[in-house]
Amino acid sequence: MHDIPPELLGEAILANVQAALTEDIGTGDITAQLIPAGRTGCARVISREKAVLCGTAWADEAFRQVDPGLTIEWHAADGDAIAAGQLLLQACGPARSLLSAERTVLNFLQLLSGIATRCSHFQHLLDGTSARLLDTRKTLPGLRLAEKYAVRCGNGHNHRLGLYDAFLIKENHIAACGGITQAVASAQRLFPQRPVEVEVETLDELHVALTSGAQLIMLDNFSLEDMRRAVAITAGRVALEASGGINEANLRQVAETGVDYISLGTLTKDVKAIDLSMRLVL
Incomplete structure (x- = not known):
């Protein structure tokens, strides 16, 4: 990342x-x-x-x-x-x-x-799967880079470093911009070199995000079954990130759905x- x-x-x-x-x-x-x-x-x-x-x-x-x-x-x-x-x-x-x-x-x-x-x-819980572990911005104030460096030392991967190096268009951004398509178009116009990720909460929103030109799609609090459907729908056209409601007990199951990334705030905040x-x- x-x-x-x-x-x-x-x-x-x-x-x-x-x-x-x-x-x-x-x-x-x-x-x-x-x-x-x-x-x-x-x-x-x-x-x-x-x-x-x-x-x-x-x-x-x-x-x-x-x-x-x-x-x-x-x-x-x-x-x-x-x-x-x-x-x-x-x-x-x-x-x-x-x-x-x-x-x-x-x-x-x-x-x-x-x-x-x-x-x-x-x-280690992901061994044998293709999923990559991502951190989040849930870090101690003032220690963002230190904590993200520590994630790398533990063989994890860094999501965006802050609000400046990549777009993550979430529910409130989508509402304020008038929709996923409008938000992605604005992002690509303002900073065409920055990666654009969209958070979706339903499979219908996933379809919209796919046609909008997003490079990465975050599946927010999807069930395991819906994650598998999302993987089938995207068919590798964009990378998928699973987030929300994921813990040590279900991490392996989430990885086995075929998503590309799994983000966990607990890596740095707990x-x-x-x-x-x-x-x-x-």
Whole structure:
């Protein structure tokens, strides 16, 4: 579907980390000042459970912004399956700096690894089918690109990044434009290079969307039987995306209807952070 431009991701990492450190450290880490200024050590981050690792660039940037003199050694990379008890990284340098960076480093690694792990689990449920797993715009404010990057680390795929890179014409847009045909025609006239997707709620709307020139059609809360009918009706003329009412229990059944994509907000909005810990060795 959509790729994250490297330059946008790099800017997001810098901004994400800066905001997180400002929020956490504020005017200064007063507890870290209890430690003698010259004391050095190494901090080791260990996984407490099986997971898929994600967020190493955010961790690196957090250490760098706190203290550019810290040395970082990774023992796993983004997208790697990690085991409980596995050493993920070791950072060495001033103890004050290591402790000031600790929470920000762990927050990014735990959240993004949680998304990658969840996505990987759902992707395995699709093994043997042709359906692709898509994320949505249901992300934490300010962390859109980070969370979509994590989806990719879990072998999922990114839907549009925002409201600017693709059209998704939904019920309210259709009503305001006077119909599916009118909405698609306006989209193609305004931004002819942007992909156009239309959300439909019935098979009748599907027929209209097919003749309108839409490149992708979202089947909103369709029954399994109607999804199969939609696949037969379109016969590969456009890609079909299933959305709404899909969960772990019925994901495989939806994929077996023959739809091309399945979008799930739960990939990024209902995530359990991975249990990681940092231990300081002086």
